Amino acid sequence: MSIREKLLDFKRRLSDRKMYSIVIVVIAAVAIWGITQYKKAADLRQELDNQYNRAFYDMIGYVNNVETLLVKSMITSTPEKTASILQEAWRQANLAQTNLGQLPVSQPVLANTSKFLTQVGDLAYSLNNQNLDGKPLKDDQYNLIEKLHGFAVSLNKSLNDLQSQLANGRLKWGELANKGTRLFKKTSQEMKMQQFETIDKTFQEYPTLIYDGPFSDHLTTAEPKGITGDMLSAEQAKESVIKLFGKDKVKAVELTGQNDNDPLRTFSYSVKFNNASDDQIATVGITQKGGHVLWMLYNKPVAEKKIEMDEAKELGKKFLEKHGFKGMVDTYYLAEDNTATINYAYQQDNVTIYPDLVKLKIALDDGEIIGIESKGYLYSHRERDIPEPKITQEEARSKINPRMEILSSGLAIIPTDYKTELFVYEFKGKVNDNDFLVYINAETGKEEDVLMIVNTPNGTLTM
């Protein structure tokens, strides 16, 4: 062979080997990387599986306990013992619901189960309060617990079925949580959804529960009391919007939506202003009946603080007077980002009525009102028939923990968790360095609530 051919041959051989080696090394590197990634993913999936399993088993345990406790509450004889059992049932139902919320089953499938657990817990809590007062369960309450116990039994059974399937290894949570693996979607995933849907179907005849608690069914259909006036059209309601800001400031008002669902039908508008650019708009919700403003949000940038809080409170009060919210007095406030959010409550005959609440956001540069929230007021406001308190202020004061130093007192009406109202004496006092508000029922002398006031640099908050 000639030299040239020898060289070419050598070159070819060298590059062949090099190519082989390079290709092999590259494939190896990719394979190793792929394997380690897969292992990591498998580990993570296992850990996730473990978390879901833990939540599931914990939930089953708690549901079991709820069922037992409901049975026990039906056979205890003294109100005190019933109270302690119901209190425990409430706690267990709470824990069951918390763990339920951690499971990767889509929310609509488990909605009824969640609702059941929340309401059972809540009902147990409210009945517990009744028992603590020494009153035993009434007949209809007893029947209700019996019915709920029935549901708990069937829920228990379904969950136990699911648990055995899980133990057999036929179901894996990780698959359910894993989205992009349509290729590997096994029937177990469908089966699990079906199982949960079956569980949910056992609640077909779930009764509407009405009791004293925040999750009672009667709250979803509460009628607003504070809305007076006639039903308006969208055009007529626009007038309310223009009046809210002032005719000379408003450039254009546009209807953006209409909510025809009861209990509160509204129109929504967006407002453009003369002295601002077109994208700095305010949005407003107006009730269809009477054209009252339900909420307003004006996202105006506020540069610097020029107005003090006291002046802001006065400005807010004047604004409310002008727009149909008369007799309001400020109760709490929060100041952040040069904006003040102030709560105003209605005052009738020197009684502060907290349920009739309006919140205002006031810009602290020019005092402009940039936010209104009046749902509380519109739902509850009316002229009330306030009775004379059955106990005197001194008597109420004597019910308070003697360690508290009383700073001020007055009469008030406060809302409860389930939308009823209580007529109370309000005492503001101090213990050590903490401020408190204590509410003593003006008719029974019972201590209704204690709130702690947290004074932050941004304002006073109650906890």
Added chain:
Amino acid sequence: MRKAKIALIIVLVMLLVSISFDGGEYMAPSVPMLDLNSEGPDVSDMQQRLKNWGYYKGNIDGFFGWDTFFAVREFQESHGLEPTGIADPKTLMAMGFTKLRRPRTVYAQSAKGISEEQLLARAINGEARGEPYEGQVAVGAVILNRTRDPKFPKTIAGVIYQPGAFTAVSDGQINVPIDSNSTVVKAARDALNGWDPTDGCLYYWNPATATSKWIWSRTIVKKIGKHYFGK
């Protein structure tokens, strides 16, 4: 070809090694040594093991006190290690902590300093970054409305992190940092203070991207920006 063969063998060996990789990374303690007054889940883990083997008889409290010290020393004595009472890397390895790494937090920090407002703002940021202000407050209001509804978890974190509830949480967009001139923090604040432009809605979805048939069975209350809000 011999060179290639050698390369292939080396590669196979490497593959075998990586397959036998323990994955023990996830069981590793985060510190190379546990000493008196150390605390944390690694200490609890160690105490649990020592208890199982009968060396430790105290409480599993995650705090390396004198009881733990003596237990560690006993373990070291019976395993031929230097009985210092301090759990050095060798001791930890003997206990079964297979892989040790540089200090790094293994467990999630409890949410100190991440107030509800911040969490809500991050959720709004993930879900409604480019939406009008009303839309951002609306997303916050939906989350709060859910906490008050018996069908959903009772806490804000519970609602936000409920598996499958929000796509922005599932795909990590909730961790996108909030732009300094973004309005989501203000929107979160307003939602927490009671503003609800949705009149009590529990659901919202983007009609252009929503694939679930179920969501369309919800009553539509209104449309804000890109989203329909419903009950």
